[in-house]
Amino acid sequence: MADYILIVEDDNDINHMLSELLGSQGYETISAYSGTEALLYIERTTPLAVILDLMLPGMTGEELLSRIKEFDAGICVLVSSAKDDVHTRVELLRAGADDYIVKPFDTEELLARLEAVLRRNGQNSRKQKQDCLSYKDIVMKPEDFGITVSGQEITLTKREYLILELLIRNPGKVFTKNNIYESVWNEEYLGEENAVNVHISNIRQKLAKVNPNESYIQTIWGIGFKMK
Numbered sequence: 001m002a003d004y005i006l007i008v009e010d011d012n013d014i015n016h017m018l019s020e021l022l023g024s025q026g027y028e029t030i031s032a033y034s035g036t037e038a039l040l041y042i043e044r045t046t047p048l049a050v051i052l053d054l055m056l057p058g059m060t061g062e063e064l065l066s067r068i069k070e071f072d073a074g075i076c077v078l079v080s081s082a083k084d085d086v087h088t089r090v091e092l093l094r095a096g097a098d099d100y101i102v103k104p105f106d107t108e109e110l111l112a113r114l115e116a117v118l119r120r121n122g123q124n125s126r127k128q129k130q131d132c133l134s135y136k137d138i139v140m141k142p143e144d145f146g147i148t149v150s151g152q153e154i155t156l157t158k159r160e161y162l163i164l165e166l167l168i169r170n171p172g173k174v175f176t177k178n179n180i181y182e183s184v185w186n187e188e189y190l191g192e193e194n195a196v197n198v199h200i201s202n203i204r205q206k207l208a209k210v211n212p213n214e215s216y217i218q219t220i221w222g223i224g225f226k227m228k
Contacts, residue, residue: 004028005114006047008038008064009080010056018051019186021107023158026142031186035059039067042075049076049118051110052097054083062095069096076117080105135168135227137211149210159184160203163196167217167227176224200225 005022009015010033019029030047032038035056041047050068054061061079068075079092082103089100098117101110133140137150145161147154156164162184167175175183177196185195200217207216218228 004030004045004047006030006032006038006041006050008032008035008050008056008061009053010034011053014053018110021111023186025111026145028183029186033057035061035064035067038064039071042068042071046072047075049078049098049114051078051080051114054079054081062092065092065095065097074121076121078110078114078117080110133165133168135171136214136216138164138168138207138216140165140168149207152210154206154210156203156206157199160199160206163199164203164217167225171227174220174224174226179224 005027007015007018007022007029009018009031012033015031015033019031022029030041032041036059038050042050052061052065052068056064059067061081065077065079068077073096076098077096079097079100080103081088081100083089084102092100098121099113101113133142138147140147140161142165145156145158147156147161147164163180166180166183180196204217207214215228218226220226
């Protein structure tokens, strides 16, 4: 997954809330619940930004911040913590944090601070990077989850949209059901292949209603799916 926001928060409820919030704004997210897990993701693919809690199991948020900046000083880091003393904020900013927001925070403020951090660091959100995606006669607008087929608007659920977007962004790549589930559901894949199959089937049916003569998603038997 490219151009994503990495959420590093060990509180499951807060992590899930942030994932839902950012997803509703068109951002792709990955959730990590410890510093070690976060570093594994960062080493695989560089995120646009990291929302970082300080009170993490094992490696502290302060230690993780240092490791992130050593790995790539250009990664934006927005610290989210209940610690509200000036000394802590100043020390983290000096250590490389791009901004700091105190828990409990207002969600609109967090979004505004994240957008400001991305702008200041010369980064762009996923919505700004590409106004639309196209494949054959499909045009997708990530900014508002809009989609047309042969110029006709269709309606997809959020997960259907994200699955199709994932495939269109990588037209030559075969995605396993595991890949799709973990990218779209932001959860560990536990053999939920029926959920992926149902969503793929629904996407195909909706596309076929507009253009029944075109085939878009190819099944690679025993492996997964790709754009045809």
